[in-house]
Amino acid sequence: MRFELVAFDLYGTLLDVSGLAKRLEPLAGPDAAALLAKWRKAQLERTWREKVYEPFDVVTERALQEVAPGIDAKTRARMCETWLSLPAFPDARQALESLGKARVRRAILSNGTPAMIRAALARADLEVDDVRSADEVRAYKPDPRVYALLPRERTLFVSANGWDAEGAKRNGLTVASIDRGTPPPGLAPDLHVHSLAELAAAIWREQGVRVVKGTELDPNTAQTPGMSRAAAITRARAGAEKIWAGTVTIDPNAKTGAHHHGPVESVIYVVKGRARMRWGETLEYTAEAGPGDFIYVPPYVPHQEINASRDQPLECVLLRSGQEPVVVNLDIAPREPPEEVKWIDPIHKA
Numbered sequence: 345m346r347f348e349l350v351a352f353d354l355y356g357t358l359l360d361v362s363g364l365a366k367r368l369e370p371l372a373g374p375d376a377a378a379l380l381a382k383w384r385k386a387q388l389e390r391t392w393r394e395k396v397y398e399p400f401d402v403v404t405e406r407a408l409q410e411v412a413p414g415i416d417a418k419t420r421a422r423m424c425e426t427w428l429s430l431p432a433f434p435d436a437r438q439a440l441e442s443l444g445k446a447r448v449r450r451a452i453l454s455n456g457t458p459a460m461i462r463a464a465l466a467r468a469d470l471e472v473d474d475v476r477s478a479d480e481v482r483a484y485k486p487d488p489r490v491y492a493l494l495p496r497e498r499t500l501f502v503s504a505n506g507w508d509a510e511g512a513k514r515n516g517l518t519v520a521s522i523d524r525g526t527p528p529p530g531l532a533p534d535l536h537v538h539s540l541a542e543l544a545a546a547i548w549r550e551q552g553v554r555v556v557k558g559t560e561l562d563p564n565t566a567q568t569p570g571m572s573r574a575a576a577i578t579r580a581r582a583g584a585e586k587i588w589a590g591t592v593t594i595d596p597n598a599k600t601g602a603h604h605h606g607p608v609e610s611v612i613y614v615v616k617g618r619a620r621m622r623w624g625e626t627l628e629y630t631a632e633a634g635p636g637d638f639i640y641v642p643p644y645v646p647h648q649e650i651n652a653s654r655d656q657p658l659e660c661v662l663l664r665s666g667q668e669p670v671v672v673n674l675d676i677a678p679r680e681p682p683e684e685v686k687w688i689d690p691i692h693k694a
Contacts, residue, residue: 345518346551346583350443351476351494353503354454355430357522358440358540359464363431371423372415382411391455391484399479400456401427428460432468439540440470446544446551449473453494453501455484486511500535502543509533520546554582561591566669570600571649579667588667592649594658599650602627602678605643606670610662612639612649617658620650627678631685646674 368376386407451474481489501512504522510529513519521533561574577589619633651658
């Protein structure tokens, strides 16, 4: 699947919570790492336990007061401020930059308040395209309201916290879990990686070149009487944004009904057989094309494809300038006989 948005959990996924221990030592002494572990545990448990919503900075301060009641208010405030300067994991910046180059939007979905998130990202020098906070819905993960802040289609949610990855999966998101030795999610994620670098590589693999085999063409596309279309390159199948490509086959001595494709431009490449095109308000003009020839059909032009051979099928490759399968079938009484048009290249005149 090609993703348009990759949304990251912040604390423990992009930012290393354990990295606070060194910064806390001048304030909490040599046992700072042990205190941080208790603080983080109490912080999360308060988000799961408390019935009345409080912003994450308030939760963070009260969790510290809970596990270290002897710390004075001034020191406690300084310790809480360290959450605004968490260190990033070593591969975080490069992974985000790599996703940007892959034209994937990058977002944060975090329990932190918007101010906390933006301050921490700025301090860690991490760039994303959007920030979504649990504060918007006044609830905490794994509440479904938080995950509903993200679109489900073409979105990948990434977390190194197993409970968070599980919550997102239970709420219908496509999920990547980063295994850093913490408890895994209770539901299998869609993607399991061990680092942000591995995640970026996996997304590049899916976002890159796509090969659609000739045996994998999809006939479930708009049809016109007299021809058979099969889709190859579409948004759903290959992630194409601006083009549609497929094949078209017309039986021997058969023709399509008159139609046009709305605002979409079309290019037809003749692979096999002989194509006769008619176009105009009453299909009053005609021209023919053979193998190796290209046919250009402008927007809104009424036209008709005809297999000029009585015994060979006409096989073509079709390319359109839009994703919507616009086919407007028309009821036209063609003028007979049509006028043959000899096309002359204005650039390479004889």
